[in-house]
Amino acid sequence: MSPTEKWLEKDRQYVSDALKIRFYPLAVKSGKGVVLRDFENNEYIDISAGWAVANIGYGHEKMASALQEQYKTLSFSSNITIPDNQMIQLSEKLAGMLPGEFKKKVWYGLTGSDANDCIAKLIPISAKRPRMISFMGSYHGQTMGSLSLSGHTAQARFVSGANVVKVPYPNPYRPPFGRMENLTQQVIDYIENEMFTTICPPESTAGIIIEAIQSDGGVIVPPDDFLPELRKLCDRHGIYLIVDEVKVGMGRTGKWFAFEHSGIEVDAVSLGKPLGGGVPISAVIARKEILDCGNALHLFTSSGNPISTKAALTNLSIIEEERLIGNVIEQGEYFKKQLFDLQTKHEIIGDVRGKGLALGVELVEDRVTKKPASEKTAAVCYRAFELGLLVFYVGVHSNVIEVTPPLIINRKEIDIAVAILDQAMADVERGNVNMDKVRQYAGW
Ligand SMILES: Cc1ncc(COP(=O)(O)O)c(C=O)c1O
Structure with missing residues (x-):
């Protein structure tokens, strides 16, 4: 068992389920900027900011x-x-x-x-x-x-x-x-x-x-x-x-x-x-x-x-x-544009919306009926995690990928995040994701 798996095992043993919304098997040891690290020092770009909390990123020196x-x-x-x-x-x-x-x-x-x-x-x-x-x-x-x-x-x-x-x-x-x-x-x-x-x-x-x-x-x-x-x-x-x-x-x-x-x-x-x-x-x-x-x-x-x-x-x-609101306007527009580009490649994306760096990507089984693609949304988030990106999903139908990165995010990090989302969606569309693993995570 890896150190991360060991911590997750203890987490299963001792931490209340009433406190959990889990999307994938990750426990973290440290973080800096927009990056979190697990106990094997694997790095993950975090575009959730821990549910929109870490807006100034992780480990800010001034703080x-x-x-x-x-x-x-x-x-x-x-x-x-x-x-x-x-x-x-x-x-x-x-x-x-x-x-x-x-x-x-x-x-x-x-x-x-x-x-x-x-x-x-x-x-x-x-x-x-x-x-x-x-x-x-x-x-x-x-x-x-x-x-x-x-x-x-x-x-x-x-x-x-x-x-x-x-x-x-x-x-x-x-x-x-x-x-x-x-x-x-x-x-x-x-x-x-x-x-x-x-x-x-x-x-x-x-x-x-x-x-x-x-x-x-x-x-x-x-x-x-x-x-x-x-x-x-x-x-x-x-x-x-x-x-x-x-x-x-x-x-x-x-x-x-x-x-x-x-x-x-x-x-x-x-x-x-x-x-x-x-x-x-x-x-x-x-x-x-x-x-x-x-x-x-x-x-x-x-x-x-x-x-x-x-x-x-x-x-x-x-x-x-650090003029972070200015960065939000600039990077938010860029991020949204990249997500619209993804929509032209992936039929599963029904809608892209949001303001600044509060963005949502709604996944559907069919663009006409708009049937929510809930399980596929969970699979995209899971696969993105395997590829080094942390992103969560929301929505009353559990089918909206929520993009709320730290406000300090830059263009290079956005490009990496979008490339991983692209790959994750392609893998889900081709059926290349182990759904048994995905289903272990109830999400919400
Ligand atoms: C809009 C909004 N209000 C209130 C809350 C509750 O905040 P907390 O979970 O920090 O108590 C949340 C949490 O997701 C939220 O998104």
């Missing part, structure tokens, strides 16, 4: 020294009782980043799920209305509050909060009402004319939460006018609009927040994953009235601790100094 320094200066303070200056500085910075001329505050947690739990708890209290609306296919987290807001198959085994009504997401590739024309209006009308007039009266609806790009739902980009029309709908009925930017926020789409592409203002935004450059931290930036609706309503002992807030501050300065 390493900032964290070491912070640990020596102040390793911990429970900021819920005795605040340190890192958390306060970060709050000022984040509040300044959210568009809108209104008073803002910041809340902290440890992972995207607890940030969306903050939304699930505080929005109804602040609005003094009990109901929330969210979208089918959305993934907001795994805690009870955030899973109640979610509409993904991953949370479907739990019976969740009865106060949340779920409505279709405007998916241009698979229009929820069967036709593409006026997709935005179809969904807005459905909320206003069907939901509001029946089971979800607007006067008892506190907020609508949405992902600006529905990520785990399949990297779905709504029509350009959807968020502006949703904003208007919220304004007509005095409802808060909340955008979950846990995965695509912090520069991944070519702007700090993905919703900024539509030029709207939102009442609250949740952040997580890449915020701490790999150190766990989540946040909600919102209208003061929302986050000040009561004392001690949603807090964790380690909320906003000095290490995680220092990590977030350092992460923000790295993104600015």
